Amino acid sequence: MEQYKVVVWGLGNVGRAAVRMIQSKKSLQLVGAVDNDPEKIGKDSGAIFDFPNTGVIVEGDIDEVLKRDVDVVLDYTPLVRDEKGGFTPSAEDIVKVLNAGKNVVTTLPIYYSQVTTPDLYKMIDDAAKKNHVSYLPTGLLPGAYASYIPTVLAGLMGQVDSITVQSGEDDQHNYSSWVKVFGYGMDPDKFPQDKLKLGIASYYVSGVYEMGARLGMKFDDMKIEHECFTAPEDLHPIFGTVKKGTISGHRFTMSGMINGQKKASLVYVHKICDDVAPEPEIKNNIHIEGIPKSLDIDIEGLMPLDESYVTSAAPSVNVIPQVVEGESGFLQALDLKVVTPIQ
CATH class of the missing domain: 3.40.50.720 (NAD(P)-binding Rossmann-like Domain)
Structure with a gap:
């Protein structure tokens, strides 16, 4: 060998x-x-x-x-x-x-x-x-989960009208220095949310473009959305206490648009302490619409806390x-x- x-x-x-x-x-x-x-x-x-x-x-x-x-x-x-x-x-x-x-x-x-x-x-x-x-x-992202696996699964469809990939990660045990970009524990009114939205989009959005191109979708716009979530109680990730009411999670949605409709989307969550604070929900799901009407695939264990x-x-x-x-x-x-x- x-x-x-x-x-x-x-x-x-x-x-x-x-x-x-x-x-x-x-x-x-x-x-x-x-x-x-x-x-x-x-x-x-x-x-x-x-x-x-x-x-x-x-x-x-x-x-x-x-x-x-x-x-x-x-x-x-x-x-x-x-x-x-x-x-x-x-x-x-x-x-x-x-x-x-x-x-x-x-x-x-x-x-x-x-x-x-x-x-x-x-x-x-x-x-x-x-x-x-x-x-x-x-x-994994961009890559295997967006867009390799979704594109291969789309081969089961007779027609693809839209595709949505959802995933996310719980950063409560993540000691990497870059985690600070999410502002966990900060006042949401003082946090530069637009800057974070652009930063995350620059990282992940290429997977959306590839899914669209592989499926013959010619986007006329790329829509980037961001939702910020606050801690419902004091949370205790590895890097310190996150007080109630401060930032504890984000949901980013990146969508390739055609005539105002979302055709290929990646929805990604970054959060802490999912076991205590369920919102925003982390889903590992690929949803494809077309013929047949829809195909839904859930993949568990993509980013386990111990070996993410x-x-x-x-x-x-x-x-x-x-x-x-x-x-x-x-x-x-x-x-x-x-x-x-x-x-």
Whole structure:
């Protein structure tokens, strides 16, 4: 069995899940691990997560790692929030890896960029083709749950009139620094809700565009809606007490519109303490209308509290053989053979 040489760049929650997967796969070999956290640099990349030792020491310089024999870099580096509130991954860093002749798979939302950020799409596509490697963005959202799975399920329909994907996550045990963007515990009247709405849309909306394009829908507008929810009582997430009446949840709805009608939508909830505060409700449902009249699919366990990032990491790890062996350029998972668990 061929072994693919893998570098994990970014050893946060998703990187943790990926390292564990790679350790369990005979066809994968971890040859590099990179992070900017001084607490991790110099330590074994398995031991930092209390996994068995990998024999690969965490380094702080991606340039040194790229000098090695590497098939693919899994890019899980953090996003940077720009002055408009949007989340901006580093396309320049991605191009650097491609120019080193390495394939890139990432959960970063440079996804379906021929529509959302065509300048970045061309820059990445040109670099990948020039160096005979490929770039593939995939994760859970955007990615497997929006839009890979809904589009495949739409193949059961004789006609698709509209599609709505609902999901969400409970951040009460999430210690990631980016969680602060949701303003949990803040006064809703003082919180910059419009800036958050634009930021979340910049992250997720590409999945809506891809679903529409795959289903032959030509949107004439993209509608972004945001609802803010407050704590019905004092709540106690991992990062401190959230007082009654302060922000405890958000619901974002991103809809591709045609003649004033919602045709493809993603409804996503970010909240804390779902076990105590049921609103807004987190649903993991795909609803398709057309012929037959409707198709409803509920998927449970997408983001469990204990291992919520496994389903983000797994699509990016399982697709490695197809990326390494496939065509060069900016790839989309829906254009590849069906993604199945790697051995």
